Amino acid sequence: MLFAQSESPSENTDPVAHEFLACGSHTYIMNEAGKVVWEYPHNTRDGYVLENGNLLLTMTKSKRFPGGAVVEVTRDGDETVIWQGTQAEVNSVQPTADGTYVLTEAGPKPRLLEVDRSGNIKVEFPLECQLANHHMQTRMARKLADGTYVVPHLLDFAVFHYSADGTLLGKLDTTVSGDDDHAIHTWPFTAIRHGEAHTLVNCTHGNRVVDFDANGKIVWQLTNDDLPGPWLQDPCGAQVLPNGNYVITSYAGGNKDKDAPKLFEVTPEKKVVWTHRDGHPYGIHHFQIVTTNGKRLPGLPLK
Template identity: 35%
Template structure:
């Protein structure tokens, strides 16, 4: 009976991916790897790095991702075609592909946004106001996004604030959020989708910063929100969320789930055999050019 039990556990570990019917790119910062997973739950591509965070599939088919020491673009054949290496006492936890081959990164430590060209040169630098000394380097910044109007949205993690800057770096507003904010996604209707980390919460804010939708810690029976990290809004209005389990909850519950606006789970994945804690995801069967902001994550 023992071999049958082992087989059953193995089958159960991949079954949620089969139900998802979505190929995807993801990062696992606890296990230290970036992976492409087929709709059947098979890992088709994998690269090891230290604490990967953001990840994107580019129109070229290459993969762009950040890790604690910088950012990297790699082919499906694992050839590095572009790389940014951050300096000492610096952590990078977000990146975004921009038009004309530029890549946006945010640096904890130096406290700055950089737009870097494929030639490795810094095309633009914006200094960020340093957080209070009580905020550790690791907790300074998380997700950063450049919007269609050229503004920057910065997750000031340790301060529980989303900051909006204009194209020159002038602060336009600071939005207090209920938790150590990990991701902010600008939506086409000028709403902001915000994941609140260990605040165990997600909020969608309208243009006046009013909460128009929220997901609370215990809204999903049997699947409490832990650290809410990456997310992706889908064309049908559903949202995919990464429920990061790395702070004492490894192996306990699904790592990723898709949710309807009325909070019904469409699918969820709990592949604890291959992943410890998925913190960012991009569904690869959702059309759109990521360099033009057409994929909402």
């Protein structure tokens, strides 16, 4: 498999290089030199590179896992199944500092689960999302430091905030009012709590990234008007880096517009400092930036 090397804009005097995990129809790790150093022959939806070097992956539903799954895989390909889905699909997984795993199941009874390595359920509650379209119920659910959970619900057009017992604590509305006062619905995919209780949200349908403050007000927004071209094409995954920059993946990036990158990094001032293009028709569903300029990023990634 041939990949084009990731690149930094030529005007950048301090070039940026990242090693990253890519999840999607092709699952792989690309090093800072633009070389694929690990591949996994299965379709994945979410994933983490663990401190021990193993990969924690959310498996797309398949003949082997009709309801999806969460597995841990060594670099040699040995697998441990942590959770096998019981409904339509498993949407995401997050390792916690307590050694547990947060995941969601979509289906007729959508739910959030927190399980231990043996699959024992520690937390379980139903999700208050629409039931008509299972695939569009939810995506990247994450546990916060205070023990609560943020869960994007795509066709409910909001990021829901749940307590540990499933009580709905609030919502971040991703609906935008158009010039004609009709609602434009944008689908939240990734919601990242960062900084002073801000929440960065990637909205796939609508092609924008927004940052809500602690009061639920949008205080920052990135659209294609801010970029060199139409680079936001179904922006799915995102990550907030320790330096405050944002890395974004556009699932359809590079498919029709070959100049559009699959991944790019922008500063809060909306300056592009790194891009990744590979020339392939398949996209990156989610990802993790693992290293920057030779140094592993500390702690659990904000993604």
